[in-house]
Amino acid sequence: MQPIRIILRAAYPASLESAVLQDLVRASVAETAEHQGLPTPTTEIHADRIEILVAAPGPVAIALATEVRRATGLWHRRKYGTPLWLGE
Numbered sequence: 001m002q003p004i005r006i007i008l009r010a011a012y013p014a015s016l017e018s019a020v021l022q023d024l025v026r027a028s029v030a031e032t033a034e035h036q037g038l039p040t041p042t043t044e045i046h047a048d049r050i051e052i053l054v055a056a057p058g059p060v061a062i063a064l065a066t067e068v069r070r071a072t073g074l075w076h077r078r079k080y081g082t083p084l085w086l087g088e
Contacts, residue, residue: 003042006052006065009086017047021084025050025072032067036060 010016016025022045029043029052041054041064052068054061069085076084 001055001057003053003055004058004061006054006061007049008052008065008069009049010047011083011086011088012048014047015084016045016050021076024075025068028068028072029064032064032071036064038064 016022025045026043029050030040033039033041033054038054038056038060041052044051044053052061052065054064056064073084073088076082077088
């Protein structure tokens with residue numbers, strides 16, 4: 001199966017520069033994949049986006065990214081009062 005790349009864009013240009021936030025996002029990706037029975041995806045984190053590379057059918061990859069976005073976005077909004085992802 002060809003891996004699928006999903007990109008989540010941050011609400012602000014430097015939103016993802018924090019090492020703590022990067023660790024949280026990576027952990028969320030790994031935990032969500034494990035919960036769904038998927039192999040651990042490759043997660044690339046840049047200051048303004050994350051890229052998740054997962055070997056899964058398209059709808060499953062989108063569901064993974066959706067859950068990561070929901071969980072991390074909710075955490076960020078509760079902790080800092082601002083959105084983490086573009087379009088929240």
